[in-house]
Amino acid sequence: MNGKEKQNKNVLSWLVSQWKNNSLFSIGLVLLFMVILQTLALNYSACESFGECVELWIRNFTNVLRNNAGIGIISLGMTFVIISGGIDLAVGSTLVAVGAVMMVIMDANTIGTLSRFGITGVPAYLIAIVAGILVGLVLGGFTGSLVSWGMIPPFIVTLGTQKIFRSVTQHFMQSVNPKVPAPFCKLANAEIGGYMILPIIYWIITAVILYIVAQKTVFGRQVYAVGSNERTAKLSGVNVNKVKCKVYILMGFLVALTATLTIARIGSMDYANAGAGYELDAIASVVVGGTSFSGGKGSIQGTVMGVMTIAIMNNLLNLWGVPPFLREAFKGAIIIIAVLLQKKEKA
Amino acid sequence: MNLKMKGITKSFGANNVLQGIDFSLSGGEICALLGENGAGKSTLMNILGGVLQADQGTISIDDRLVEFATPLDSLNAGVGFIHQELNLINDLAVYENMFISREIKKKNGLLDIDAMCEETKKVFERIEVDIDPKTMVRDLDASYKQIVEIARALMMNARLIIMDEPTTSLTEPEIEHVFTMMRTLKKQGVGIVFISHKLREVMEFCDRYTVLRDGQMVAHGNVCDTSINELAKFMVGHEVRTESLRQQREYGEEILRLENLSLDKKFKNISLAVHKGEILGVTGLLGDGRTEVFQTVFGCMPEYSGRIFVEGQECKISSVQQAMNQGIGYVPRDRKENGIIKDMNIMENASIAVLPKMTRYGIIDKIRQKKEFNGFVESLRIKLRKSTDLIGSLSGGNQQKVVLAKWLMANPKVLILDNPTQGVDVGAKEDIYNIILELAKQGIAVVILSSEAQEIIRICNRAVVMYHGTIQDELHGDEMKEETIMRLATGGHK
Numbered sequence: 001m002n003g004k005e006k007q008n009k010n011v012l013s014w015l016v017s018q019w020k021n022n023s024l025f026s027i028g029l030v031l032l033f034m035v036i037l038q039t040l041a042l043n044y045s046a047c048e049s050f051g052e053c054v055e056l057w058i059r060n061f062t063n064v065l066r067n068n069a070g071i072g073i074i075s076l077g078m079t080f081v082i083i084s085g086g087i088d089l090a091v092g093s094t095l096v097a098v099g100a101v102m103m104v105i106m107d108a109n110t111i112g113t114l115s116r117f118g119i120t121g122v123p124a125y126l127i128a129i130v131a132g133i134l135v136g137l138v139l140g141g142f143t144g145s146l147v148s149w150g151m152i153p154p155f156i157v158t159l160g161t162q163k164i165f166r167s168v169t170q171h172f173m174q175s176v177n178p179k180v181p182a183p184f185c186k187l188a189n190a191e192i193g194g195y196m197i198l199p200i201i202y203w204i205i206t207a208v209i210l211y212i213v214a215q216k217t218v219f220g221r222q223v224y225a226v227g228s229n230e231r232t233a234k235l236s237g238v239n240v241n242k243v244k245c246k247v248y249i250l251m252g253f254l255v256a257l258t259a260t261l262t263i264a265r266i267g268s269m270d271y272a273n274a275g276a277g278y279e280l281d282a283i284a285s286v287v288v289g290g291t292s293f294s295g296g297k298g299s300i301q302g303t304v305m306g307v308m309t310i311a312i313m314n315n316l317l318n319l320w321g322v323p324p325f326l327r328e329a330f331k332g333a334i335i336i337i338a339v340l341l342q343k344k345e346k347a
Numbered sequence: 348m349n350l351k352m353k354g355i356t357k358s359f360g361a362n363n364v365l366q367g368i369d370f371s372l373s374g375g376e377i378c379a380l381l382g383e384n385g386a387g388k389s390t391l392m393n394i395l396g397g398v399l400q401a402d403q404g405t406i407s408i409d410d411r412l413v414e415f416a417t418p419l420d421s422l423n424a425g426v427g428f429i430h431q432e433l434n435l436i437n438d439l440a441v442y443e444n445m446f447i448s449r450e451i452k453k454k455n456g457l458l459d460i461d462a463m464c465e466e467t468k469k470v471f472e473r474i475e476v477d478i479d480p481k482t483m484v485r486d487l488d489a490s491y492k493q494i495v496e497i498a499r500a501l502m503m504n505a506r507l508i509i510m511d512e513p514t515t516s517l518t519e520p521e522i523e524h525v526f527t528m529m530r531t532l533k534k535q536g537v538g539i540v541f542i543s544h545k546l547r548e549v550m551e552f553c554d555r556y557t558v559l560r561d562g563q564m565v566a567h568g569n570v571c572d573t574s575i576n577e578l579a580k581f582m583v584g585h586e587v588r589t590e591s592l593r594q595q596r597e598y599g600e601e602i603l604r605l606e607n608l609s610l611d612k613k614f615k616n617i618s619l620a621v622h623k624g625e626i627l628g629v630t631g632l633l634g635d636g637r638t639e640v641f642q643t644v645f646g647c648m649p650e651y652s653g654r655i656f657v658e659g660q661e662c663k664i665s666s667v668q669q670a671m672n673q674g675i676g677y678v679p680r681d682r683k684e685n686g687i688i689k690d691m692n693i694m695e696n697a698s699i700a701v702l703p704k705m706t707r708y709g710i711i712d713k714i715r716q717k718k719e720f721n722g723f724v725e726s727l728r729i730k731l732r733k734s735t736d737l738i739g740s741l742s743g744g745n746q747q748k749v750v751l752a753k754w755l756m757a758n759p760k761v762l763i764l765d766n767p768t769q770g771v772d773v774g775a776k777e778d779i780y781n782i783i784l785e786l787a788k789q790g791i792a793v794v795i796l797s798s799e800a801q802e803i804i805r806i807c808n809r810a811v812v813m814y815h816g817t818i819q820d821e822l823h824g825d826e827m828k829e830e831t832i833m834r835l836a837t838g839g840h841k
């Protein structure tokens with residue numbers, strides 16, 4: 001075997017070991033592959049120059065990311081929840097509840113709580129956002145308390161709150177129809193350099209902050225510790241209940257941010273269907289991103305790539321003209337395949 | 348039944364775990380397989396049990412060459428492997444466990460419970476134990492669980508039984524159950540491989556011994572021709588140190604005092620005190636309540652009654668955080684479940700308890716974390732490659748040192764060590780003893796919980812012996828003798 005062949009073999013075995021052992025590496029490769037397919041799948045026939053082709057590509061790419069920024073932010077919180085050993089099935093319902101509260105507060109017409117006192121415009125929006133975030137925190141705290149001090153499995157708690165939050169919201173909203181004031185929508189739809197990328201920017205900022213929280217703060221490390229070995233964490237002086245509760249509060253906060261983004265983007269809310277299925281999409285992204293379902297292992301970077309992978313795949317299916325009803329099947333397949341490829345610990 | 352293993356060689360990567368081992372056993376014989384952790388005992392038996400395959404070497408049973416590719420192959424050839432962690436399902440009845448995956452069915456496809464119970468009873472009669480086949484496994488005590496597992500192997504016609512440290516988690520009377528049954532089996536011509544660290548048991552029950560060290564067979568012979576000291580010497584390769592390391596010194600003021608501490612059904616009326624610089628041993632049999640007493644002191648069981656004083660001040664301790672604030676540190680037993688966090692690296696495992704005090708502007712101060720940790724790597728002589736490797740990459744002894752470092756970082760006034768040398772090899776054991784002595788010298792009050800009488804005698808200044816959740820008696824200095832401790836631990840008097 002000559003030197004070059006040997007070198008090639010080394011590179012290959014390095015790639016294989018990375019693929020097997022480094023989940024960030026494998027999801028990164030899958031994502032890269034998706035981006036390449038996406039680039040090839042775009043229809044460039046209308047472009048007259050290379051520059052126009054690039055612009056078409058960027059426009060498509062930012063569209064995909066913008067449409068998934070909401071689920072992206074929720075997935076970041078879901079990463080913490082799953083690393084801590086929990087699960088949250090109530091994110092969609094929480095989103096609706098928070099959205100409803102914000103819209104009722106900021107509505108510029110007779111329904112609006114604030115407009116009755118003559119408060120409109122930016123002050124009203126700010127108050128609405130703060131109130132929405134408070135609702136998110138309270139609902140998250142409620143879930144978290146039941147999980148930690150109530151000692152009910154998170155799957156059960158959030159299955160319950162999923163029903164409660166949406167049903168109560170629908171009940172109170174059936175006879176009121178608040179509208180989102182047009183200026184508020186700028187929060188999501190204002191253009192920067194010709195592109196509507198504000199939601200993407202929010203997503204990136206949140207991801208960076210939460211990356212730091214996960215890796216470099218006491219809370220972040222305690223979340224990993226609790227998820228990996230709750231008993232040891234407790235015996236090491238970690239207040240396990242508090243950490244668990246905080247994780248759901250963080251989730252509530254992020255859902256509130258997403259709710260703000262959602263109503264600003266769409267300008268209204270369908271209380272029966274908005275956010276439905278978000279929990280499963282978020283869980284899928286987190287798992288595809290390499291976070292272990294049994295807790296203790298995972299990363300924010302992985303989740304961001306997981307969200308992008310699923311989003312770009314959806315876009316691809318669209319570009320390829322796959323019939324709409326079949327698209328969910330592909331989504332399901334990639335979730336299973338991604339997890340199949342991840343390194344499993346031997347029992 | 349005549350087993351011969353010849354020239355068994357096995358390596359994992361560059362690590363030669365077994366280098367040409369010969370091992371033989373006849374029916375009706377109990378052979379002890381001895382060696383330190385990592386000597387290769389488990390690997391050898393895993394090869395015999397079909398869990399692993401040898402790189403080289405042959406296995407023959409009754410002069411017929413056999414090959415075991417799976418545990419089932421080996422079981423079909425008559426070898427039953429009773430692992431240290433029992434393979435029983437707690438939520439099923441005894442007979443269900445006996446017949447799992449080989450259930451007897453009636454003609455209509457439903458389970459034939461009566462037939463299964465009948466078969467189960469027959470096996471129990473054979474080994475002269477009396478267990479109702481319909482008992483739930485979770486209601487059995489540890490020794491009977493082990494017996495059920497052996498019975499299961501016998502039912503599948505095992506003629507050779509491998510028992511991997513069967514007595515480590517058993518109490519004295521339970522050990523007696525297991526041994527009685529082993530004698531019965533022996534009489535019936537079953538061969539037994541007995542892996543144990545307890546040399547006294549080996550001397551008492553085994554016919555022959557084989558000692559492995561670093562993957563090689565260093566000695567074998569008849570038990571009646573040897574002594575405990577000789578066996579221990581074979582195992583470690585040099586004289587074992589049994590001399591007392593106890594240091595006489597003036598103690599400082601009282602650090603921790605318990606008055607009439609009780610907890611429903613776990614322990615009652617525990618009163619004791621530890622002083623600055625003193626090493627107090629708390630010993631007894633498994634299940635005597637000592638772990639519960641000190642977990643209570645560490646805030647894990649807030650519903651206790653009685654009083655706890657730290658440095659003369661009474662305090663109510665109802666959470667681990669409160670215990671830590673009082674300057675109490677606790678190195679728990681069962682390192683894997685309670686001591687380490689397997690998904691985190693070595694340095695993080697060591698600093699998890701003090702992490703909240705190591706931040707700047709809310710961010711963990713990695714430089715300080717590293718500096719403090721490296722100090723302990725040096726002083727505790729922790730052998731590691733990179734501090735960012737996963738904790739699982741370390742040997743048991745080094746993992747234990749990391750867990751120790753976790754509490755030393757917190758600067759405790761009183762340090763409670765529960766089974767500090769569990770699953771640690773002889774070399775690391777001496778290291779840990781020296782660390783403990785050094786800590787006491789520096790003025791920390793140390794409490795050692797252990798059921799190894801030797802350990803208590805060698806390093807403690809004073810020993811409290813517990814029996815069924817109460818303090819049976821207290822021994823000072825030279826009063827501490829293995830016989831005395833054993834007598835008190837089983838309910839006797841000085």
